[in-house]
Amino acid sequence: MDFDGKRLIDLSVGLEPGVDSEPFPPEIAYMDHEAGADRLAENLRELGHDVHGDDFPDGQGLAWEEITAIPHAGTHLDAPWHYGPECEGDPARTVDEIPLEWCCGNAVVLDFTDLDAGAEITPEMIDARLDDLGHDLSAGELVFVETGADELWGEPEYLTEFPGMGAAATKHLVEQGVKVIGTDAYGFDKPFDEMGRRYVESGDEAELWPAHFAGREVEYCQIEKMANLDDLPRRTDVPVVTFPVKIEDASAGWVRPVAMVEA
Known part of the structure; x- marks a missing residue:
């Protein structure tokens, strides 16, 4: 691929130990x-072989890390299996089964x-x-x-101050052929506290993770914890790649979305 005249924009956050924006931060x-x-x-x-550490040049070998992390830490792509065991009546796909064609374009x-924290995004808002x-x-x-x-x-x-997608808005996009929907927020749905408040107030189970559970009816993937969308020079026709790490039978995989725009 020719990157001459192209600027690469990183749309991700990384794996950081102890960060306050993760309820289950990675251990590194x-x-x-x-x-x-x-x-x-x-x-x-x-x-x-009789070899010791000080036998290496300058007593130095190779640096590395050992990471303990859930695949939902950092920027990641959720597969349909995350939402439920079935989608559209068939076994839901795990992250290693996601077609790569969905993840670029x-x-x-x-x-x-402009929305307040806790607001729910609707189809009408999307169309507007x-x-x-x-x-x-x-x-x-x-x-x-x-x-x-x-x-x-x-x-x-970061865990509480954002609007989230609703079930109807999610279906509205997927029914138009969208297979990957991303957000620069912690979660795709409204914040946990807002969903809990709405459920207790109404007793309606549809208030609990509605956008996620829409994925039991329509097949799609979501990317959570994106970043730097405001750095993009335009709002449409932005070439991106968002390939997730393959983890066998997993509900999600870490991803580093990158946009390729004119320099």
């Missing part, structure tokens, strides 16, 4: 080069930064934003929901 054990020399030497001794960015852009969705396009919540990354407020 860092091994420096000296410890790496000792570990490699130990491996060689187990194979019957042109993206449309819909600006919902598309009208503002003068854009009709095409099958295979990706849609990214910009809330501005990524500016709070690293803070506890």
Whole structure:
């Protein structure tokens, strides 16, 4: 691929130990080069070779890390299996079964930064934003929901200060051929506290993770914890790649979405 004249924009956050924006933050054990020399030497001794860490040049081997993390930490793509065991009456796909064709193409960015935290995005709101852009969705396009919540990354407020998709809005996009929907917020639905409040107030189970559970009726993937959507120079026809890590039989995989735009 020729990247001449192209600017690559990273639309992700990374895996960070102890970050306040993750309820289940990754644990990362860092091994420096000296410890790496000792570990490699130990491996060689187990194979019957008398090698020690200080035998390596400058006593330094290879650095590496050991990570303990759920696949929903950092920017990640949720597969239909995350939403339920079946989708449209068939076994739901796991992340290693997601067609790569779903995960690349042109993206449309819909600006919902004007909404209050806890608000629910509706089909009418989506259509209004598309009208503002003068854009009709095409099958295979990706849609990214910009809330501005990524500016709070690293803070506890990241978990609560964002609007979320509703079930009807999710179905509305998927029924137009959209297979991947992303958000720069912590979650695709409204914040946990808002969903809990609505459920207790109404007793309606449809208030609990409605956008996620829409994926039991229509097949799609969602990307959570995106970032830097405001850095994109335009709102439509944004070439992106969003390939998730393959994890066998898993509900999600880490992903690093990248946009490729004119420099």
